[in-house]
Amino acid sequence: MASGVILEVENLRVDIPVAAGMLHPVRGIGFSVSRGETLCIVGESGCGKSLTSLAIMGLLPKTAQRTADRMDFLGRDIRHLGEREMARQRGGSMSMIFQEPMTSLNPSYTIGNQLAEVHLRHVGQNRTAARDRAVFLLEKVGISAAASRLGQYPHQLSGGQRQRVMIAMALMCGPELIIADEPTTALDVTIQAQILHLLAELQREFQMGMILITHDLGIVARVADKVQVMYAGKTVEEGPCETVFDAPMHPYTQGLLRCIPIPGLTRRGERLGSVPGIVPNLVGTLSGCMFRNRCDHARDACANMRDEPTHMGDGHAYTCLRAPEEILGERQAAGTP
Amino acid sequence: MPAYTLKRTFVAFLILIVVSGLTFSLSHLSADPALTIGGEQASEEDIQAIRKLYGFDRPIYVQYFDWLGRALAGDFGESYHYKQRVFDMISERIGRTMLLGTLAILFALAVSIPLGTLAAMRPNSIIDRIALFIAVLGQALPTFWFALMMIIVFGVWWRWLPISGHTQWANYVMPTIALGYYATPALMRLTRAGMIEVLASDYIRTARAKGLSPASVLFKHALRNAIIPVVALAAVWFGFMLGGSIVIETIFNLKGIGWLSYDALLRSDLPVVQAIVLVFASFYVVLTLLADLLNAYLDPRISVR
Numbered sequence: 001m002a003s004g005v006i007l008e009v010e011n012l013r014v015d016i017p018v019a020a021g022m023l024h025p026v027r028g029i030g031f032s033v034s035r036g037e038t039l040c041i042v043g044e045s046g047c048g049k050s051l052t053s054l055a056i057m058g059l060l061p062k063t064a065q066r067t068a069d070r071m072d073f074l075g076r077d078i079r080h081l082g083e084r085e086m087a088r089q090r091g092g093s094m095s096m097i098f099q100e101p102m103t104s105l106n107p108s109y110t111i112g113n114q115l116a117e118v119h120l121r122h123v124g125q126n127r128t129a130a131r132d133r134a135v136f137l138l139e140k141v142g143i144s145a146a147a148s149r150l151g152q153y154p155h156q157l158s159g160g161q162r163q164r165v166m167i168a169m170a171l172m173c174g175p176e177l178i179i180a181d182e183p184t185t186a187l188d189v190t191i192q193a194q195i196l197h198l199l200a201e202l203q204r205e206f207q208m209g210m211i212l213i214t215h216d217l218g219i220v221a222r223v224a225d226k227v228q229v230m231y232a233g234k235t236v237e238e239g240p241c242e243t244v245f246d247a248p249m250h251p252y253t254q255g256l257l258r259c260i261p262i263p264g265l266t267r268r269g270e271r272l273g274s275v276p277g278i279v280p281n282l283v284g285t286l287s288g289c290m291f292r293n294r295c296d297h298a299r300d301a302c303a304n305m306r307d308e309p310t311h312m313g314d315g316h317a318y319t320c321l322r323a324p325e326e327i328l329g330e331r332q333a334a335g336t337p
Numbered sequence: 338m339p340a341y342t343l344k345r346t347f348v349a350f351l352i353l354i355v356v357s358g359l360t361f362s363l364s365h366l367s368a369d370p371a372l373t374i375g376g377e378q379a380s381e382e383d384i385q386a387i388r389k390l391y392g393f394d395r396p397i398y399v400q401y402f403d404w405l406g407r408a409l410a411g412d413f414g415e416s417y418h419y420k421q422r423v424f425d426m427i428s429e430r431i432g433r434t435m436l437l438g439t440l441a442i443l444f445a446l447a448v449s450i451p452l453g454t455l456a457a458m459r460p461n462s463i464i465d466r467i468a469l470f471i472a473v474l475g476q477a478l479p480t481f482w483f484a485l486m487m488i489i490v491f492g493v494w495w496r497w498l499p500i501s502g503h504t505q506w507a508n509y510v511m512p513t514i515a516l517g518y519y520a521t522p523a524l525m526r527l528t529r530a531g532m533i534e535v536l537a538s539d540y541i542r543t544a545r546a547k548g549l550s551p552a553s554v555l556f557k558h559a560l561r562n563a564i565i566p567v568v569a570l571a572a573v574w575f576g577f578m579l580g581g582s583i584v585i586e587t588i589f590n591l592k593g594i595g596w597l598s599y600d601a602l603l604r605s606d607l608p609v610v611q612a613i614v615l616v617f618a619s620f621y622v623v624l625t626l627l628a629d630l631l632n633a634y635l636d637p638r639i640s641v642r
Contacts (some may be wrong), residue, residue: 046629059545083551091548100544107638108561118547153637169547 004034006176006209007056007094010070014233021283025038027233028307030070031226033177033209033266038200040220040241041213043230044255047277049213050099052230053179056211057096058086062283074176092122093278095170097199099182101163105154111165112150118172128173141198160191164198169262178203179211184219196223218260221245226315229253232280232290234307239316249318250297277312287319297322341640343632349626354616357408361401362609369393373605374417410525413612418604423612428593430482433503434586434593440579444517445524453528454560460533464556472522480581484515484588501590512589516582517547522572527570529594531563538562554617565636572628 003336014026026048033039041049056073058081071079074093079087088282090096090186098104105225106114112134131150141164154162163183170178180199184192200223203210212223220227224241237250248254259271277294289295292302302321309317344501371387379387388394392403407414453539456468491511492500502508536559544558573591579594586595594613601609633640 057546059542087545087550090546096546098539098541098543106541106544106558106562108636109557116551117549121547121549121553155638166543169543228436268461307424 004036005072006033006074007036007099007211008032008070008072009056009068011068012052012053012055012068012071014060015065015067016061018258018283024282024286026055027037027231027282027286029228029230029235031209031228031235031238035176036204036207037225038118038203038210038223039226039228040224041211041228042215042217044215044275044279047230048094048233049215049230050181053096053181053213056179057090057094057148058083060098067264068240068310069163088122091118091175092173093175094177095173095175095176097170097180097183099185101166101186101235102123105162107154110151111154112152112156112198115150115165115169115172122173132337134168137167137171138165140171140202141168142167143168143192145183160195161189163187163195167195167199168220174206175208177211179213182218183212184216188337192219199223208210217256221260221316229256230326232286233282234290234319234322235309236291237318238309242315243312243316246304247316249312249316250291250320251297251311251322252291253318260310287303289319290320295322338640339634342630345626345629349622352622353619356622357405357615358401360615360618361404363607363611363614367472370607373607389426400461408612408615413615414608416601416606416609418601418606423608426597426609427612427616429462430597432593433591434579434582434595437509437516437582437593438575439590440509440513441516441578441582441596442520442571442575443511445520445574446567448517449521449525450528450560450564450567453525454532454555454563456529457523457532457536458555459561466528468525472525475518475522480515481584483518484511484585487511487515488588503593508591512582512585512591515588516578516585517582520571520578524571524574527567528563531566532559535559535563543572550590560636565632568631568635569628571574572624572631576617576624580617607623 003192006279007033010030012023012029025046029048029052031039031041041052043049051060051063051064055058055064056071056079059160060066068079071077073089078089081089105111115134115137116127116130120127121132123129134150134283135146138149143149143160143161143327144162149157154165157165163186165222167183183199184195187195196219199210199212200212202208212219214220226238226243227241229236229244229250231252237248244253245257246301248257252275256271259275259282261272275294280290288303289298289305292298295302299322305319305321307319309319311317356524356624359564370391371384371393374387374391375383378451392400395403411424415421416423416426419426451470452471456462456465460466488511498510499505499508500511541554541559544554549558582593582595583599584595585591586593587599590596594616598610598613600606
């Protein structure tokens with residue numbers, strides 16, 4: 001297992017100075033991704049999941065400060081790598097797919113040019129090899145007449161096609177790790193399923209580690225090996241996908257799970273659950289459980305809670321004061337597993 | 338792209354026809370051309386003779402088509418004052434004006450694109466402030482004043498550069514700077530604004546995520562998109578510079594078409610003025626057409642719209 005670990009992160013923090021003080025969007029996140037494994041980072045908008053991925057890639061805005069106790073990529077500490085060295089990793093051994101396929105490609109260059117460019121940069125100055133790889137991957141991502149598409153410009157492709165091109169681009173140099181930041185959010189529902197299926201398939205085929213960032217638990221259920229639920233810049237629950245879905249411990253995870261319709265179980269016309277309230281402001285000194293203002297089970301003690309996760313074995317862990325006594329008790333009383 | 342080229346060329350052609358009509362009517366709106374030619378002492382018979390000689394007694398549309406037909410063949414008539422063929426007068430001088438205009442726009446681009454890019458990379462930094470200062474200065478200083486200052490400093494005090502004429506390369510240095518500096522502020526600020534917008538775009542983030550070198554991100558991915566509007570503006574400014582060289586050519590006694598048009602205006606030498614206006618207007622139309630086509634080449638989305 002340890003030999004297959006691609007990325008290991010401990011206590012990652014991102015701080016951004018803003019007019020009102022210091023913003024703490026990511027407050028001590030840790031995870032690991034192994035070869036052939038999909039880690040899903042879940043949470044609502046503003047919980048710090050996109051910044052986490054940008055922090056790994058070294059693409060944070062200039063004003064943001066990144067600290068971590070550990071950030072090992074392929075056994076190498078990448079915390080203090082310079083921009084030049086990081087650039088050598090990006091697009092080569094780690095690559096990223098973004099949320100906005102419509103604007104993520106340069107409108108002035110053909111997709112063939114933009115695909116070949118990564119290969120020429122990281123693999124070598126061989127135009128024929130780069131072109132062949134581009135055609136191979138365009139076919140892989142399901143773009144028809146791949147060779148003739150190389151001369152097309154982004155505006156000649158649909159949103160779904162552009163995201164397929166972005167995926168092909170991320171795969172050009174055979175990365176060990178692929179980070180997909182809400183890759184389907186901007187797409188039609190039918191296309192979403194196709195793109196997701198494609199990503200999962202390619203990840204299996206090339207045995208890459210994948211970090212999939214999403215706010216859609218329906219997606220998680222289908223592709224994840226491991227799940228990490230983030231709230232207000234912290235991990236509130238993590239564990240193997242099945243365990244977390246079967247026995248969610250944190251009230252926030254439970255709330256998110258009530259939001260997804262389950263075919264066959266959710267009745268037509270039935271109201272889906274929601275998590276009321278909004279994400280807290282993350283400026284200044286923060287203490288206690290940040291979810292307590294939105295939590296049905298909150299007590300006074302939650303304001304002073306220390307962030308020590310409770311481990312349940314099997315990698316399943318949660319950070320909640322109330323879960324053991326109340327939540328488990330209520331669940332048993334209600335007769336749900 | 339071919340369809341787009343054809344469409345733009347057709348529009349340019351229509352504009353040229355309108356321009357020719359306006360140019361022609363210029364000579365007939367300002368004053369009776371026969372009176373201008375004859376001068377104050379001319380008798381009524383002289384005026385009638387002049388009208389017959391130059392064909393001013395014919396219907397106006399006949400005169401127009403006659404004029405246009407000859408203008409297309411390069412025959413703009415004869416200068417009232419110099420009694421020379423206008424075509425020869427212009428072709429003798431046009432090279433100097435073209436050279437000056439080209440040098441000036443190249444100077445303006447060579448200054449404004451790097452400066453605008455530097456300013457955009459670090460907004461509100463010292464470099465940005467200096468660039469802004471240069472831009473404001475360029476906009477505020479009248480060209481003729483700036484030209485005269487240069488003459489005093491570099492020509493008279495330090496004697497580095499010749500102050501008039503057109504025979505050597507050194508003659509073009511000060512006129513180029515004076516004329517080019519005028520266009521620098523607008524081009525620089527457009528470059529800066531375009532760069533700032535493009536550098537914040539998603540595809541620049543993609544380019545960085547691909548691990549491309551900073552130079553490739555900046556020049557290949559950012560600059561090309563940022564300078565698309567600059568290209569269009571530069572073409573317009575080039576047109577201005579060919580026409581706007583009147584003041585500069587006069588100050589530096591650089592005998593190009595600008596200088597000629599100043600001279601012709603003073604002498605009410607209508608055929609010369611008419612021909613120059615037509616030539617400048619045609620330049621303008623052709624330059625705008627070229628800018629459109631260049632833009633469509635740089636940004637392939639344009640020819641679809």
